[in-house]
Amino acid sequence: MMNPAPALPRLAIHYCTGCRWLMRAAWMAQELLTTFEKELGEVALVPGHGGVFRILCDDELLWDRKIDGGFPDIKALKQRVRDRIAPGKALGHSETAAH
Template identity: 55%
Template sequence: MKKKLRIRYCPQCHWLLRATYVAQELLTTFEKELGGICLEPSDTAGEFAILCEDDVLFDRKTNGGFEEIKIIKQLVRDYVCPEKPLGHSDK
């Protein structure tokens, strides 16, 4: 069964566009490996997190800020399909 991701974002910070961009990039890269991505507005101010089931793959607050999309792709790859090469994003 394919894994599904959730992106929780702060609507007060206007991070919906960032969440949709990240979702688009992940769905494009992992179109065969992912079962979908759900965008969830958060009640927690400043939250931006990517989760799979109950596992947090990325959290802006814990990480100290946003990461480049290639780092996020590596984190998702390592969790969902560690054998998948990411081409230039692996460098």
């Protein structure tokens, strides 16, 4: 009997429905699934309220709008996700310093 493959990480993007942040959350989910297509098992969009915009990886907080002061730049978010799930992965243009 073969051992099952280890479960890939799960990201959850909690967003405020009253603030109409679904499109922002969905775009970030798309970007992350495209960049980490082999490293992620799932990206869930989790509706909430009260101005929430929070991103967790396997229940570990990666970004919170209220703590981190706004929404993540996609480059910064990809770096945080990479550092958590695939530290050796190169991000190409997402790592290049702005000129």
